[in-house]
Amino acid sequence: MLELFMQTIMDIANASGLANMAWQNMVMIGISFVLVYLAVAKGFEPLLLLPIAFGMFLANLPMSGIFAEPDTVLRLLDSPEALASNETLQTVIENGKTLFYGVHTENGGLVYYLYRGVKLGIYPPLIFMGVGAMCDFGPLIANPKSFLLGAAAQLGIFIAFLGALALGFTPQEAGSIGIIGGADGPTAIYTTTILAPHLLSSIAVAAYSYMALVPIIQPPIMKAFTTDRERKVVMEQLRPVSKIERVIFPILVTLVVALMVPDTIPLIGMLMLGNIFKESGVTERLSKTAQNELMNIVTIFLALSVGATARAETFLTFKTLGIIAMGLAAFCFGTFGGVIFGKIMCRASGYKVNPLIGSAGVSAVPMAARVSQKVGQSYNPANFLLMHAMGPNVAGVIGSAVAAGVLISVLG
Amino acid sequence: MTNEVAQAFTWTEAGATMLSGMAIVFAALIILIFMVWVMGRVLGTSKPKAPSAPSSPPKAVVTAPAAVPAFPAGPEIAVQEGIDEETVAVISAAVSCMMQEIAPRAAFAVTGIQRSNLARPTWRDAGLQQNTRSF
Numbered sequence: 297m298l299e300l301f302m303q304t305i306m307d308i309a310n311a312s313g314l315a316n317m318a319w320q321n322m323v324m325i326g327i328s329f330v331l332v333y334l335a336v337a338k339g340f341e342p343l344l345l346l347p348i349a350f351g352m353f354l355a356n357l358p359m360s361g362i363f364a365e366p367d368t369v370l371r372l373l374d375s376p377e378a379l380a381s382n383e384t385l386q387t388v389i390e391n392g393k394t395l396f397y398g399v400h401t402e403n404g405g406l407v408y409y410l411y412r413g414v415k416l417g418i419y420p421p422l423i424f425m426g427v428g429a430m431c432d433f434g435p436l437i438a439n440p441k442s443f444l445l446g447a448a449a450q451l452g453i454f455i456a457f458l459g460a461l462a463l464g465f466t467p468q469e470a471g472s473i474g475i476i477g478g479a480d481g482p483t484a485i486y487t488t489t490i491l492a493p494h495l496l497s498s499i500a501v502a503a504y505s506y507m508a509l510v511p512i513i514q515p516p517i518m519k520a521f522t523t524d525r526e527r528k529v530v531m532e533q534l535r536p537v538s539k540i541e542r543v544i545f546p547i548l549v550t551l552v553v554a555l556m557v558p559d560t561i562p563l564i565g566m567l568m569l570g571n572i573f574k575e576s577g578v579t580e581r582l583s584k585t586a587q588n589e590l591m592n593i594v595t596i597f598l599a600l601s602v603g604a605t606a607r608a609e610t611f612l613t614f615k616t617l618g619i620i621a622m623g624l625a626a627f628c629f630g631t632f633g634g635v636i637f638g639k640i641m642c643r644a645s646g647y648k649v650n651p652l653i654g655s656a657g658v659s660a661v662p663m664a665a666r667v668s669q670k671v672g673q674s675y676n677p678a679n680f681l682l683m684h685a686m687g688p689n690v691a692g693v694i695g696s697a698v699a700a701g702v703l704i705s706v707l708g
Numbered sequence: 709m710t711n712e713v714a715q716a717f718t719w720t721e722a723g724a725t726m727l728s729g730m731a732i733v734f735a736a737l738i739i740l741i742f743m744v745w746v747m748g749r750v751l752g753t754s755k756p757k758a759p760s761a762p763s764s765p766p767k768a769v770v771t772a773p774a775a776v777p778a779f780p781a782g783p784e785i786a787v788q789e790g791i792d793e794e795t796v797a798v799i800s801a802a803v804s805c806m807m808q809e810i811a812p813r814a815a816f817a818v819t820g821i822q823r824s825n826l827a828r829p830t831w832r833d834a835g836l837q838q839n840t841r842s843f
Binding site: 436444446447450451454458461467470535541544545548549552557694695702703707 | 719725726728733734736737738739740743744745747751752
């Protein structure tokens with residue numbers, strides 16, 4: 297009896313998670329704890345990083361099965377009467393002989409089903425709808441030249457694309473890595489899902505981490521490439537924008553961008569749908585839902601399932617290091633592109649444009665615009681660049697979606 | 709295809725992707741600049757005008773300050789116990805806004821603020837109406 301008892305204990309111990317814990321699991325769990333710390337203690341994009349980190353934690357627990365695929369088991373039956381209650385009968389005629397099979401389907405893990413929304417490209421456009429409902433395109437409408445800064449800041453995407461190719465990534469992987477420079481989580485996830493789904497977790501973690509680090513990454517570049525005089529430029533007050541312009545704008549942008557780059561329709565279309573909900577003034581409930589409840593629910597599903605894709609075999613590779621390096625390069629070159637173009641506009645306009653607003657063209661709404669404001673104000677306390685920087689900032693969202701569409705159409 | 713050729717082909721393609729990508733991004737956004745500019749011209753509000761520069765040097769104009777009419781002290785507001793000063797200020801401001809819209813010239817005074825004893829408060833009623841209104 298003692299022997300049986302010991303055997304039972306041994307069987308349970310061998311089947312436990314502890315006995316099946318590999319060192320890779322431990323490393324991944326450790327990384328997830330670091331991300332939890334960064335999200336909670338340091339406030340690094342906590343709304344996304346926390347569920348991503350927890351998804352990573354859950355997926356790397358041994359035998360968690362949270363990402364298990366559904367499994368279909370076929371059992372050959374002697375007769376149809378032998379069918380078990382959880383099976384369905386399947387009859388196959390083989391060489392004139394009738395065979396009976398009991399078919400039993402094991403359900404997949406929770407995250408396997410939640411991940412369908414990522415894999416089928418549903419969540420990122422829905423999040424974009426919420427972003428659109430929160431975005432104020434007024435500064436961009438008032439000063440459409442800001443679009444140029446939003447375009448220039450996409451330079452980082454293409455430089456990182458080349459850099460990733462040089463590091464040995466495939467063109468599809470390089471395109472997904474480059475899009476980190478768009479500083480736009482949903483766009484990065486959407487593009488990666490199509491081009492290189494196996495890199496999804498590394499790219500999502502890198503994108504959101506760097507977005508949180510915008511206030512640290514951008515200021516040195518902004519200061520290095522501008523002069524004291526340029527940083528102190530006070531910009532003219534923006535004109536007020538009429539309601540009809542605000543309502544027509546999302547339709548106009550969708551029309552132009554969708555006709556030029558049809559692959560961006562899911563992203564730009566949903567972004568502008570959210571925006572027209574807000575600006576029309578007649579769908580307040582839909583606008584509120586898009587920017588609050590729906591956005592929050594989809595964010596949880598997206599972040600949790602993206603985090604759960606971070607498993608040792610895909611995450612603990614040299615590729616992840618390459619992604620982290622190229623992601624940083626993408627952000628730096630994006631900021632550089634925006635600032636340099638801002639500088640050109642500054643000189644061309646006779647010092648009427650402050651080049652610091654160029655860095656906001658990398659998207660990362662509204663943090664990049666806040667960085668422009670903060671740096672500008674540190675040189676001229678009476679200077680308020682925030683609204684001027686919001687123009688390139690939201691133009692960057694449109695620009696990165698267009699760049700994503702180009703990469704998808706060329707590499708997809 | 710040798711590795712060298714494959715590599716050259718990849719780099720050519722990569723360069724073309726980069727250039728065409730940036731060109732398309734710029735082209736799309738430049739078209740948008742033009743269209744938004746046209747839209748602004750047709751439908752937009754005018755630019756906020758900076759104060760025009762005086763044609764002659766400003767003269768010191770000394771005018772006697774207009775007598776500011778003393779604001780008549782209104783009656784004391786009878787406030788029900790338990791309603792704090794901030795709520796009184798907010799309600800008074802809301803009443804003022806409302807009165808300016810519906811009767812801009814009418815003289816009015818808030819004489820008292822008390823809790824309503826409705827079975828279903830108006831705010832709850834408004835919320836209920838909003839949530840049950842059909843699509």
